[in-house]
Amino acid sequence: MHDSTADALIVGAGPYGLSTAAHLKHYGLDVRVIGTPMEFWDGSMPRGMFLKSEPFASSLGAPFAGAAFTDRHPGWRNGRPIPLATFVEYGRWFAENLVPDCEDAQVELVDRHRSRGDFTVTLSTGEVARARAVIMAIGVRSFAHTPVVLSGLPPHLCTHSVEHRDLDRFEGREVAVIGAGQSALETAVLLADAGAHPLVLARTERLAWNSVPVPSPSLVNRALRGPHSGLGRGYRTWLWAEHPWATRLLPDGTRRHLVRTTMGPAGAWWLRDRLDERVQVLTGRVVTGARESDGGAVVRTAGRTGGRGEHHADHVIAATGFVPDLGRIDILAPELRGLVQAAHRSPVLGPSFDSTVPGLYFTGLASAASFGPVMRFVHGADFTARRIAAHVAARAAGLAAQPAVTPPARPAEETASEAAKEAAPQG
Known part of the structure; x- marks a missing residue:
């Protein structure tokens, strides 16, 4: 139990x-x-999953x-x-x-x-904690998006990709995977590895793949293609990835377009060779509905240039991403949630990830509408942490934020043998 009120x-x-x-x-x-x-x-x-981001962009x-x-x-190379x-x-x-x-x-x-202005937080232990600031670092679980066209299927026949840690239960079964991004394509490959028979139904006319990273690009290559950043290569990409504050200054419609179109559905370059003949892929197919039939699922699709089809499967996995929605954060008391100004279902945030409720902050995907596409990735965590910590510290002190303590010691270093092993060439 904690009797005092925490700063955060x-x-x-x-x-x-x-x-x-x-921070x-x-x-x-x-x-x-x-x-x-x-x-x-x-x-x-x-x-069996791998991260899509490069090592330098995968740091907390x-x-x-x-x-x-x-x-x-230290031996992990791009x-x-x-x-x-x-x-x-x-x-x-x-x-x-x-x-x-x-x-x-x-x-x-x-x-x-109401009277104190701080927050009360009820925990699963039964404790009711108090804090002057609350940071919502809830990730993406609450925002899993399953298209309404799949609503005709019961839960035991249709699940979101985020619900599956172990795909072995689909061994020998026909599984339809909806989507064309990394989640859909890697899920299909992992299903094949588990002995399932996956079918990918993709809206796009052709699958997109990220380019193979160039270890040491030439000066001409860097000048033409732009600098390398946590979101890839390019001048605008570098701006959105390394200076998210600039995104917040853009008009609302421009930010929405940026979040929607930057880093669109694509597979990682290293996954391409693994998407082999074990995986059936149908592109240019728009899912129009689904129903249960004889204990399995039937997914209806329409082609972009005409033609309709029905696809039978034992199970359907919606690898259809995540959509931020303030209304789905049900751990916020309804009255408190109603005080948070929102636009297009995302909280409207100030320059320090602060909402319209003083002391309440949002991070990650919930902040992407304000700070751009990098907030969908681990790479955005450092910028977020610095901004929020400085603001909370300033509120706590009532003055400009300054570090109150000397920097703590660095984490325990790897032993010499461990570091040498990591640095050794990988076969």
């Missing part, structure tokens, strides 16, 4: 929550992090050097995909060294105390 309480212990906690602690603030480190990544992402945000992914794995298990281990190493006091509990309700 963070809902969630994924990359954004851990990064923000590390808040750097200011010497009393911070509570509710959640098990990397639980969503470990429990809801499919086994720390207030000092030495805690990046490439510090933990162009070498990161296995899910390796990233989860890195995130937990980060938590152990920088945020060691995460609380293994769930937040059930966040409300604001």
Whole structure:
């Protein structure tokens, strides 16, 4: 039990929550992090998955050097995909060294105390905690999007890709995967690896693939294609990835278009060879409906240039992404949620990720409508953490934010043998 009011309480212990906690602690603030480190990544992402981002763009945000992914794995080169298990281990190493006091509990309700102006947070342990600021680092789970055209299927026949950590249960079964992005294509490959018979139904006329990274591009190549950033290569991409504050200055319609079109559905370059004859792919097919039939699913599609089809499957997986929606954050008390100004279902945020409710902040996908597409990726965590921590510290002190403590020691270094092993050439 905690009798005092914390300076900040963070809902969630994924990359954004851990990064923000590390920066808040750097200011010497009393911070509570509710959640098990990397639980969503470990429990809801499919086994065998690889990250799409490059190593330099897969780091959590720390207030000092030495805690990046490439510090933990100094031999990891660009162009070498990161296995899910390796990233989860890195995130937990980060938590152990920088945020060691995460609380293994769930937040059930966040409300604001009318007279005091601070927040009351009901936990699964039964405790009602108090905090002057609440940071919603809830990730994407609440925003899983299944198209309404699939609503004719019962839950046991149609699931979202985020519901599957283990695909082995589909061995020998026909599975229709809806989508054309990395999630859909990698899910289909992993289904094939598990002995299933996947069918990908893609709206696009042809699949898109990310380009193979060039280890050391020439000066001419860099000048023509632009700098390399956490979202890829290009001048505008670099701006959105490395300076998200600029995105917030754009008109609302421009930001929406930017979030919708930047880094559109595409497969990682390293996945292309694995999408082989085991996976049937039908492009240019728009799903128009679905129904249950004889214990299985029938998905109806229409071609963009005419023609209709019906596709039978034992199960349907909607790898159709995530759509932020303030109304789906049900741990916010209804009255409190009603005080948060929203536009197109996303909270309207200030320059420090602050909502229209003083002391209430939103991170990750929930902030993408304000700060752009980088907030859909781990790479946005450091910028977010720095902005929020400085603002919370300034509110707590009532003056311009300055670090209240000296930087903590760097996380424990790898032993010489471990570092040498990581740095050794990979076969």
